[in-house]
Amino acid sequence: MRVMRETVAADGSAPPPAPGAEQYPALDFANSTVALPGGHYLDFLGTAEAAGQWLAERGLAPVDAGIREMCAAQLRSLREQIRALLAARLDGAPAPKGALAAVNDALTRAPAASLLHWNADRGLYRAAAHPTDQILDHALAALAADAADLLTGPDADRLTACGSPPCNRYLLRHGRRHWCSTRCGDRARAARAYARKTAQ
Template sequence: MERWLALELASTIRHDGEGGIADDLATVPGATRWIQECGDLLAGRVPAEFAADEDLRLRIVEVREAVRALFARAVRPAQPSPADAHRLMPVDRATARLNAAAALEPVAPQMDWPADGAPVARLLSTEDDPGVRLLAALARAVIDFLSGPQRPRLHSCTAPHCVRYFVKSHGRQGWCKPSCGNRARAARHYERRRAVAEGGSAPT
């Protein structure tokens, strides 16, 4: 399954499996663990054993707040994730925060043109601080995601208790994963049985 760094960041707020909400970035160790788990998506922006501190954790959370506000806009007119739908920041503020984070790392395009191949472009960073590189990489990943072909396929999972955003892999997909689909079908079945038992008509 394809992974996107922007989606991984948004999904650090998730259902905890027991009816509540878990936050993978709630603590410094949690933030460090998440960064290391996303090492393949960060493409060497931070060292393999990089550890966050409290200041960096808070700054990552700020970027996540912007991401989830913009994801909520992207899925309109559908409902956003219920995890934070009541406290989303305004879209213009989220956009400004994201752009500011993306601009933290100065980069310059560089071209390599091997004798036996085609020219290849890459971005050369002049930033020494891996925390700054991380924040900029997260913000740029979100910008690429929301300006790319994935945005129209972005949806909020409607299964009971789920708070994830996901990218549809096919047109009829309604949930982020099969277990959410099973839970949604079970909830509908329960509601139909309850309506019939109460003498009403079963919901469709």
């Protein structure tokens, strides 16, 4: 059996976003761990520094937020719970109770209402409370709310998993496309061609 290897860009860059990930940050969040051929994984939340960079690049935290490992661990935990909900949705299975509880907990961590503020330059204005010690809570709440919107909204029926093993990413299906990237589509087509050739 031929082993097909896939390399990661030398600069450590992420694969291109899966279809739908730009529309739903929670989908991008769920895909922040990537299974690669050969039993390798990329985890873009794997360290506190990487998690801070991931949040900053998506406008969910300031660049200098100083995310600690405990915060990165909370992000990774919520990611796994959201992945469990996505998987249950695709399997037509009941939503896992622990995953529902984790998402609901994250939803209630940040105030939902924008508070009224006064500034001499701006006058009265509304803004969400966002003290430094609540940066992670706001990020978790935003990702959980987006996941809830995806799972209950009109795009939920388009949700699918990448059809190119071992890829573990999710995407929103467009037409017949069931791959998260051209790379995965090429790998799936090559595997099918190889299977046909060896079956002859």
